[in-house]
Amino acid sequence: MASKLMDLVYWRNMRWTGVVFTGLVMCLASLFQLSAITVLSHLCLGIMCITATLRLYYKLLEVLRWNPGVHPFQSYLDYDSSLTDKETVMLVEEVVLLVAFAVTEIKRLLFIENVIDSVKFVLFLYLLTYVGVATNGLTLIIAAVIAIFSLPLLYKKQQVRIRKVVRAFRAFVKKIRNLFDSLYEMVRPSSAPASKPAPPAAPAIKQKPKSK
Numbered sequence: 001m002a003s004k005l006m007d008l009v010y011w012r013n014m015r016w017t018g019v020v021f022t023g024l025v026m027c028l029a030s031l032f033q034l035s036a037i038t039v040l041s042h043l044c045l046g047i048m049c050i051t052a053t054l055r056l057y058y059k060l061l062e063v064l065r066w067n068p069g070v071h072p073f074q075s076y077l078d079y080d081s082s083l084t085d086k087e088t089v090m091l092v093e094e095v096v097l098l099v100a101f102a103v104t105e106i107k108r109l110l111f112i113e114n115v116i117d118s119v120k121f122v123l124f125l126y127l128l129t130y131v132g133v134a135t136n137g138l139t140l141i142i143a144a145v146i147a148i149f150s151l152p153l154l155y156k157k158q159q160v161r162i163r164k165v166v167r168a169f170r171a172f173v174k175k176i177r178n179l180f181d182s183l184y185e186m187v188r189p190s191s192a193p194a195s196k197p198a199p200p201a202a203p204a205i206k207q208k209p210k211s212k
Helices: 002-009 014-030 036-063 074-078 085-110 115-134 137-157 159-187
Strands: none
Touching (some): 002 014, 002 137, 014 036, 014 137, 137 159
């Protein structure tokens, strides 16, 4: 499954990736005007129109004895998509671990186990409020789909140039950080010099008693 996803993302099969990418974008864009149930129903109806036409065509060829009675989608029907017991247990364990990890992290952030992490979470939620005002979740999903199908291929094609830009950006950030550190060292008040220890007192001279 992972190798198939990588093939889709890196456009190794142009035709199949184009069909998947176009279908995803069109389905998501149609959700702006139609409900999810309507989109899913129309999608299934469109697929069945194509499959039924091909099935009738092959059946007509079989009646005319131009086809030995081969089903056009036999390879898809013979494909075994069931899971074994071991695969089912592994899949359930992964899902349970992900859910438990998400619940633990959310609980840790909400109940402020670490102040810095909770502050970062608050800032992230505050930024999400502005994102929610400017756009909606469906637009973000469409942008994410476009980014998934375009950014990896762009990085693969322009890998050297992107690395140069990232290296230059890191050097610029390092210079800015060093500048702020130097300014902070200049502005920070210097510590008071340590007081010198007092010189030891001279020993008292005992006077001899006067003789009468």
